[in-house]
Amino acid sequence: MxxxxxxxxxxxxxxxxxxxxxxxxxxxxxxxxxxxxxxxxxxxxxxxxxxxxxxDKYALLEKITEQAFQELIPEQVVKAQEFTDEICTELILLTHNYIVDFYQVCRMDSKSIDTLVHEKVKKMLQQMIESIILNGDNQRMADRNHTKVISAMTGSAIYSAAYYWFISGEKDRTDLLVDTVRSYVMNGLRL
Missing domain, CATH: 1.10.10.60 (Homeodomain-like)
Structure with a gap:
């Protein structure tokens, strides 16, 4: 293989x-x-x-999930040196758009597959956020575990909110989603 x-x-x-x-x-x-x-x-x-x-088909699903999500990532996010309001907004919107697109294409008939996709996207978000935070940290953040925890929480918050927004039928009001989640995430990062 x-x-x-x-x-x-x-x-x-x-x-x-x-x-x-x-x-x-x-x-x-x-x-x-x-x-x-x-x-x-x-x-x-x-x-x-x-x-x-x-x-197997699980590995195929994981690869498709990864590729489809990465195709949505704007260049400004890839090259970001700081986790700004604009970068946060981009991550919220791309996550929401991915979820909407994914569920319009796929008939999800299995909780385990649903979980696999959720976990894969959350992990990719976490890695992106961690990379952005580390890129912007000139002091080479002494506690990398702290950065990993913050990145995991931030990625989970963005994904969970975008997913909830989708299943609650609020697909068209992404402005409210962005305002709510960005405020929550950015305030949490300032603590």
Missing amino acids: DTANQEDPRVLRTRQLIREAFRDLLRYKGFNAITIKDIAQRATINRATFYAHYE
């Missing part, structure tokens, strides 16, 4: 076919009902080829 040349155009094309097939299947078929055979048939590959690229 993953032993093939990562830059080979054929490898990249095969992975793209697998991801597209999986996304197509998620639109009308629940995750639990999707088999590797379904994915392989839709991608016009054999099962062995699937397994040469991904361990």
